[in-house]
Amino acid sequence: MIPIAMPVLAEQEADAARAAVLSGWVSQGPQVAAFEREFAAFVGAPFACAVSNCTTALQLALAALDVGPGDEVITASHSFIATANSIRNQGAVPIFVDVDPETYNIDPRRLADAITPRTRAIIAVHQMGMPCDLGALTALADRHGITLIEDAACAAGSEIQIKENWERIGKPHGHIACFSFHPRKVITTGEGGMLTTADADLDRKFRLLRQHGMSVPDTVRHGSSQVIFEEYLVSGYNFRMTDMQAAIGRKQLERLPDLVARRRAVAARYAELLGNFEGLRLPTEPKWAKSNWQSYCVRLPNRLDQRSVMQNLLDQGIATRRGIMCSHREPPYVKAAQRHDLRHSELAQDRSILLPIYAQMSEAEQLHVAECLKAELAKG
CATH class of the missing domain: 3.40.640.10 (Type I PLP-dependent aspartate aminotransferase-like (Major domain))
Structure with a gap:
């Protein structure tokens, strides 16, 4: 796994x-x-x-x-x-x-x-x-x-x-x-x-x-x-x-400077492996920011079902997580009056998945993740 x-x-x-x-x-x-x-x-x-x-x-x-x-x-x-x-x-x-x-x-x-x-x-x-x-x-x-x-x-x-x-x-x-x-x-x-x-x-x-x-x-x-x-x-x-x-x-x-450097290298490699697939949105790093890449979040094309993609990846030994949650959808907050449009927050939760990323991640592991995700993107 x-x-x-x-x-x-x-x-x-x-x-x-x-x-x-x-x-x-x-x-x-x-x-x-x-x-x-x-x-x-x-x-x-x-x-x-x-x-x-x-x-x-x-x-x-x-x-x-x-x-x-x-x-x-x-x-x-x-x-x-x-x-x-x-x-x-x-x-x-x-x-x-x-x-x-x-x-x-x-x-x-x-x-x-x-x-x-x-x-x-x-x-x-x-x-x-x-x-x-x-x-x-x-x-x-x-x-x-x-x-x-x-x-x-x-x-x-x-x-x-x-x-x-x-x-x-x-x-x-x-x-x-x-x-x-x-x-x-x-x-x-x-x-x-x-x-x-x-x-x-x-x-x-x-x-x-x-x-x-x-x-x-x-x-x-x-x-x-x-x-x-x-x-x-x-x-x-x-x-x-x-x-x-x-x-x-x-x-x-x-260890932190080295860990960040390694994670940035993994993120850069993901960008190389996944950057040419139409409809897949990769994370954006503004020119004034350097992320530690605590997570690597990609937005799926609208034609793909988030849960199905995640399950298919799990069946191939790859753990993922859905896009970051929206608190206003959870029971403690769902009844609270919402004053503002939160459509981008909801889309980020519903259409995104987090891919594996850690400092020790090998090239073979990244390739496996990328190839399996590419196979999902090729469907439909």
């Missing part, structure tokens, strides 16, 4: 996790602090705060902004449901706008019509690792005085050109960026997430809220020669990362 994705985990990660276990400190501790410093340095952010996953990162971002009942947050429906759930978990209302049909990212041209006096934030998703048009998004957010949060769950290692410079997603270019380290992502800690920001006050709030609102972190209390009684200053959460996860994450971060 050729899987849809495959993490790169080896002896280095196993040794790092073992060392963390044997250190005696297994919850949020020195490894987490080191991972935060190294991740911040990698992306070019002043601050990075590790958490349990990207969903909690998004919720912490909204909580630190005091987003709550009665507030609206604009985002894309065309995203994993965690994006919408993080908004609703704060009691706020997700306002869905459509995506650009070329990149499947939130369309900046549609945002202005969605802004109301209740709008508190925009969550822009770097879908499948492809950077959003941050230039347009930041300009619009600044013009309206709205906070821009980047859902960078898939985008570790992706880059965007700002003026003449290439900068990594997570710098951040909005106010906050949130990452995932789930096994489907380019680097993984099993589960885990990270928030980056240039705002010291927001970073302080993240750290307070992720640990029950505790005034003194465990590391400070346990390292003190004096008895310290902590206080619980606000109602917070348990959104902490463990030191075992962070130890693995540090090794994964060392």
Whole structure:
């Protein structure tokens, strides 16, 4: 079976996790602090705060902004449901706008019509690792005085050109960026997430809220020669990362540039193998973006049935996934009033499939995927 994705985990990660276990400190501790410093340095952010996953990162971002009942947050429906759930978990209302049909990212041209006096934030998703048009998004957010949060769950290692410079997603270019380290992502800690920001006050709030609102972190209390009684200053959460996860994450971060380079090579090879078939739309990378190619999404010709193509590929040992889901079609959101046309989001879900892509993918595996997909395209 050729899987849809495959993490790169080896002896280095196993040794790092073992060392963390044997250190005696297994919850949020020195490894987490080191991972935060190294991740911040990698992306070019002043601050990075590790958490349990990207969903909690998004919720912490909204909580630190005091987003709550009665507030609206604009985002894309065309995203994993965690994006919408993080908004609703704060009691706020997700306002869905459509995506650009070329990149499947939130369309900046549609945002202005969605802004109301209740709008508190925009969550822009770097879908499948492809950077959003941050230039347009930041300009619009600044013009309206709205906070821009980047859902960078898939985008570790992706880059965007700002003026003449290439900068990594997570710098951040909005106010906050949130990452995932789930096994489907380019680097993984099993589960885990990270928030980056240039705002010291927001970073302080993240750290307070992720640990029950505790005034003194465990590391400070346990390292003190004096008895310290902590206080619980606000109602917070348990959104902490463990030191075992962070130890693995540090090794994964060392691999990230090489992993991205390999995935970009695989994506380029797909473009060579599949670029000459009429009706098949390949993913578009804008000239100002460098994707980490967390996923490789192709749009099928209208004559082909998505499920049948996927089943036929599975029968030949090739795992695929349908196009990214639309949250407004799922039971928790289907009854919510939709203010905006979401046709491009729905077409992306219904007509697209994700092909296998991972750093270790061999030429033979890619050829098999391409030949089997070509056979499907030749039908009808």
